[in-house]
Amino acid sequence: MPDVTMPTTEAELADFVKTARASSTPIEVCGFRSKREAGRPANCAALVSTARLGGIVFYEPSELVVRARAGTPLHELEATLARKNQELAFEPTDLSRIYGKDSMAASLGSVAAMNISGPRRILKGAARDYLLGLRAINGEGETINAGGRVMKNVTGVDLTRGLCGSWGTLAVITELTFKVLPKAPETRTVFFVGLTDEAAVGVMSAAMGTPYEVSGTIHLHGALVARLADPEIAPAKTALTALRLEGSPQSLAHRVERLRRLLSPFGESYELDHERSRYLWADVRSLAFLSAQFDRPLWRISVAPSKAAPVVRALSAFLDVRAAYEWSGGLLWLELPPSADASVTDVRRVLAEYDADSMLMRAPRSVRSGIEVFHPQPVAKMNLVRALKKSFDPAGILNPGRMYAGV
Amino acid sequence: MSVIMPKEDLRTLSRRQAIISGLSAAVGSGALISDEAGLRAFETDALTAYRQPPLAVVLPRSTSEVVSIARFCSENCVKLVARGAGTSLSGGAIPTGDAIVIGLSRMNRVLDVNFLDRTATVEAGITNLAISNAVAHARFFYAPDPSSQLACTIGGNIAMNSGGAHCLKYGVTTNNLLKLKMVLMDGEVVELGGDFLDGQGYDFLGLATGSEGQFGIVTEATVRILPQSEGARPMLIGFDSAEAAGNCVAAIIADGLIPVALEFMDKPAIRVCEEFAKADYPLDVEAMLIVEVEGSPAEIEDQIGRVGEIASRFNPKTLRVSQSDAQSAAIWKGRKAAFGAVGRVADYLCMDGVIPLGKLAEVLKEVEAIGNGHGLRVANIFHAGDGNLHPMIMYNANDEHEKVIAEQCGSDILKLCVDAGGCLTGEHGVGIEKRELMRYQYSEAELLQQMRVKAAFDPQWLLNYGKVFPLDLQERFAAEARAHA
Numbered sequence: 001m002p003d004v005t006m007p008t009t010e011a012e013l014a015d016f017v018k019t020a021r022a023s024s025t026p027i028e029v030c031g032f033r034s035k036r037e038a039g040r041p042a043n044c045a046a047l048v049s050t051a052r053l054g055g056i057v058f059y060e061p062s063e064l065v066v067r068a069r070a071g072t073p074l075h076e077l078e079a080t081l082a083r084k085n086q087e088l089a090f091e092p093t094d095l096s097r098i099y100g101k102d103s104m105a106a107s108l109g110s111v112a113a114m115n116i117s118g119p120r121r122i123l124k125g126a127a128r129d130y131l132l133g134l135r136a137i138n139g140e141g142e143t144i145n146a147g148g149r150v151m152k153n154v155t156g157v158d159l160t161r162g163l164c165g166s167w168g169t170l171a172v173i174t175e176l177t178f179k180v181l182p183k184a185p186e187t188r189t190v191f192f193v194g195l196t197d198e199a200a201v202g203v204m205s206a207a208m209g210t211p212y213e214v215s216g217t218i219h220l221h222g223a224l225v226a227r228l229a230d231p232e233i234a235p236a237k238t239a240l241t242a243l244r245l246e247g248s249p250q251s252l253a254h255r256v257e258r259l260r261r262l263l264s265p266f267g268e269s270y271e272l273d274h275e276r277s278r279y280l281w282a283d284v285r286s287l288a289f290l291s292a293q294f295d296r297p298l299w300r301i302s303v304a305p306s307k308a309a310p311v312v313r314a315l316s317a318f319l320d321v322r323a324a325y326e327w328s329g330g331l332l333w334l335e336l337p338p339s340a341d342a343s344v345t346d347v348r349r350v351l352a353e354y355d356a357d358s359m360l361m362r363a364p365r366s367v368r369s370g371i372e373v374f375h376p377q378p379v380a381k382m383n384l385v386r387a388l389k390k391s392f393d394p395a396g397i398l399n400p401g402r403m404y405a406g407v
Numbered sequence: 408m409s410v411i412m413p414k415e416d417l418r419t420l421s422r423r424q425a426i427i428s429g430l431s432a433a434v435g436s437g438a439l440i441s442d443e444a445g446l447r448a449f450e451t452d453a454l455t456a457y458r459q460p461p462l463a464v465v466l467p468r469s470t471s472e473v474v475s476i477a478r479f480c481s482e483n484c485v486k487l488v489a490r491g492a493g494t495s496l497s498g499g500a501i502p503t504g505d506a507i508v509i510g511l512s513r514m515n516r517v518l519d520v521n522f523l524d525r526t527a528t529v530e531a532g533i534t535n536l537a538i539s540n541a542v543a544h545a546r547f548f549y550a551p552d553p554s555s556q557l558a559c560t561i562g563g564n565i566a567m568n569s570g571g572a573h574c575l576k577y578g579v580t581t582n583n584l585l586k587l588k589m590v591l592m593d594g595e596v597v598e599l600g601g602d603f604l605d606g607q608g609y610d611f612l613g614l615a616t617g618s619e620g621q622f623g624i625v626t627e628a629t630v631r632i633l634p635q636s637e638g639a640r641p642m643l644i645g646f647d648s649a650e651a652a653g654n655c656v657a658a659i660i661a662d663g664l665i666p667v668a669l670e671f672m673d674k675p676a677i678r679v680c681e682e683f684a685k686a687d688y689p690l691d692v693e694a695m696l697i698v699e700v701e702g703s704p705a706e707i708e709d710q711i712g713r714v715g716e717i718a719s720r721f722n723p724k725t726l727r728v729s730q731s732d733a734q735s736a737a738i739w740k741g742r743k744a745a746f747g748a749v750g751r752v753a754d755y756l757c758m759d760g761v762i763p764l765g766k767l768a769e770v771l772k773e774v775e776a777i778g779n780g781h782g783l784r785v786a787n788i789f790h791a792g793d794g795n796l797h798p799m800i801m802y803n804a805n806d807e808h809e810k811v812i813a814e815q816c817g818s819d820i821l822k823l824c825v826d827a828g829g830c831l832t833g834e835h836g837v838g839i840e841k842r843e844l845m846r847y848q849y850s851e852a853e854l855l856q857q858m859r860v861k862a863a864f865d866p867q868w869l870l871n872y873g874k875v876f877p878l879d880l881q882e883r884f885a886a887e888a889r890a891h892a
Binding site: 060061062063064065085086114115117121122125126128129138142143144145146148149150151152153154155156157158159160161162164165166170181182202205206208209210211248250251254255300302303304305306307327330331355356357359374375377378380381383384385387388390391392403 | 521522523524525526546547567568570574575578579581582586591595596597598601602603604605606607608609610611612613614616617618634635636637657658660661663664665702703705706709761762763764765790792793794795828829830831832833834835836837841845848849850852853854856857859860861862863864866875876
């Protein structure tokens with residue numbers, strides 16, 4: 001375990017990077033290290049953390065904007081917003097469970113660095129869509145301001161989007177500005193039980209095609225349903241397909257009624273009240289339906305919703321797959337039996353037939369060291385990956401190899 | 408001219424005939440324009456104060472033709488400017504005399520619509536409105552709606568990351584794209600993004616969107632389509648002062664209401680638009696808001712009630728809710744025709760700065776003072792909900808002196824936006840117009856970082872040269888690229 005440096009100012013961090021640059025010393029970049037077991041393992045002599053670069057810089061509820069430093073605990077920021085009845089509308093997924101961490105462990109910086117968005121993404125957009133601007137230190141130790149605090153900004157190259165989801169490999173994010181939205185007062189859930197995967201995707205896609213603003217969809221295989229907290233749903237261990245709606249009570253009554261009527265051809269539907277809905281969607285957000293067993297490989301697959309069930313079916317022909325379908329089927333969480341290579345060859349062979357993105361979200365370090373954790377890219381695209389990396393970090397000192405070998 | 412265009416490459420100009428023959432061999436003479444009259448049609452865009460015919464124009468019909476053109480230009484070190492409908496307000500499509508314009512207008516097909524996945528795949532030259540029209544029968548639409556949506560192309564929208572009146576709720580172009588097919592300058596074809604939301608890996612889709620045609624040539628795009636709301640209704644609220652209107656906007660947002668659109672017009676703008684569109688705008692007010700809400704009939708009633716209640720705190724002179732589809736259409740016709748309407752009474756420069764909402768009233772006062780200081784009339788029309796101002800500075804384009812003053816006035820307004828904590832451009836792009844102002848918003852290190860990213864896509868600096876970045880910095884990069892070659 002290398003020594004951890006925790007700068008308390010941005011200038012100190014910039015100096016640290018400059019020094020590392022001068023000696024070409026690779027640095028592992030992290031926040032609270034809650035997701036250190038995600039991605040490819042970095043092997044660096046030095047480790048720098050933004051954990052002490054925390055705090056809200058400003059919060060203007062009437063302008064729907066908040067600026068905070070990267071080391072701000074996510075739960076602290078969310079609590080501040082909640083006091084004004086606002087929230088991060090993209091509802092970042094809590095990954096702590098799958099990595100066996102404390103549920104309060106995530107930093108705001110990690111949310112941007114990994115572009116983490118939860119169930120509401122399907123209606124309201126992703127972390128990258130709410131990020132108005134950021135500050136970061138590139139591999140030269142220079143401070144880069146990107147975007148700003150305003151809702152619309154096309155001034156120059158959109159480095160905000162470029163750095164969001166770059167896993168600390170291009171620059172160390174020090175400060176973030178997010179657009180926030182009012183919290184909906186009430187939540188309802190419409191759900192179906194025992195649907196096949198194909199039928200479930202049909203229900204979710206039909207629901208998303210209505211004007212009733214469904215703000216979350218999930219379909220779980222029966223084995224995953226058992227891990228939910230709801231005392232009535234969980235014991236049934238049969239497939240669950242749930243749709244979330246949010247808003248004022250009057251508006252919800254109308255939309256739930258219309259939606260259920262429209263979806264009646266798919267079978268009998270049921271409804272959860274506000275309280276039970278809150279628990280269910282908190283479970284979805286924290287991936288409570290996934291195993292906490294660390295040696296169980298977990299894949300995150302992005303694919304067009306209409307292709308999700310065929311992907312799962314193809315894999316199920318030779319693997320024991322437990323699947324969760326988020327985002328109307330566009331985001332698959334696949335839990336596979338433990339194996340030496342996390343079944344990478346099978347997964348990628350099946351996905352080669354589709355336009356899909358795959359990431360091995362969880363596997364033992366030894367497995368992640370030996371395979372491509374991020375989805376392999378064609379040659380022309382890899383050339384862009386290397387050129388982009390070089391444009392920010394010419395000496396290749398920031399999180400080298402964290403995303404792609406040799407980058 | 409106050410915007411200096413880059414020096415033309417004499418070596419390219421001297422090889423004009425050879426270049427034209429080469430392009431003709433690559434795409435056929437039917438896709439090539441090289442006569443003087445033909446080239447004139449491509450000499451400017453909606454920033455009409457600047458004009459320069461290109462060396463030649465090519466109008467490809469397929470991605471493979473775009474590949475041939477890019478490869479030929481790359482091998483021969485010839486600059487390339489991609490063009491959609493030429494509606495850029497910042498000069499984004501204005502060529503240099505040594506550049507080839509690649510017009511995407513013939514690539515305008517809808518390739519695929521998938522209502523279950525809620526996506527449409529289209530060629531880059533299709534107009535923005537044609538996408539919505541292609542999916543309207545199933546009650547879907549493509550959300551970003553620039554005022555020029557009847558003419559502007561999705562390729563241009565992607566280049567500029569265009570917004571529109573309804574992006575307060577639905578976001579701008581970058582929030583509504585899934586995948587781009589892009590031809591790089593060396594002829595490589597890359598797919599950025601995918602048929603899905605948020606894969607892992609670098610967000611090249613996000614970087615390329617808004618790159619003003621400097622990263623590559625987009626030939627196809629997969630966009631998100633959304634279900635139309637159950638209904639929508641706009642209302643007009645008139646105030647005695649711009650300040651009251653500005654405060655009302657801030658109060659609506661602060662109350663937790665997100666109308667689907669929240670537009671502001673001041674008196675000069677109202678008058679001109681009313682004359683043009685006969686939308687029954689109130690003529691006796693200093694400022695007017697168009698607030699549109701959507702949902703079920705009950706939700707619309709509820710939101711209109713809440714907006715009305717908030718507005719009443721600011722002593723509105725008029726408050727009128729649209730009573731029919733025809734009235735709603737007229738209200739929007741007036742707003743969307745604003746640029747054309749102002750253009751009928753004067754030449755104008757349209758600014759596009761963005762400010763934090765809380766500064767609205769204060770900045771409006773200052774904008775008026777800047778206009779008065781330069782002795783020019785300024786009409787204000789803007790997307791108030793997201794702080795995106797469109798001051799329109801009226802002047803006489805035939806008067807060189809007045810043109811310089813108008814540009815100075817615009818520059819002062821944009822600096823004011825940056826000083827207020829905002830930015831130079833919210834949806835029109837930097838183009839040639841605001842290139843030199845980039846130093847006001849960004850440090851040298853920040854500009855160089857952006858330029859290195861651009862060079863990662865186009866190391867030869869041949870795509871839409873002379874735009875976005877201060878010219879001296881571009882010349883430095885281009886010279887290094889030449890030396891390297």
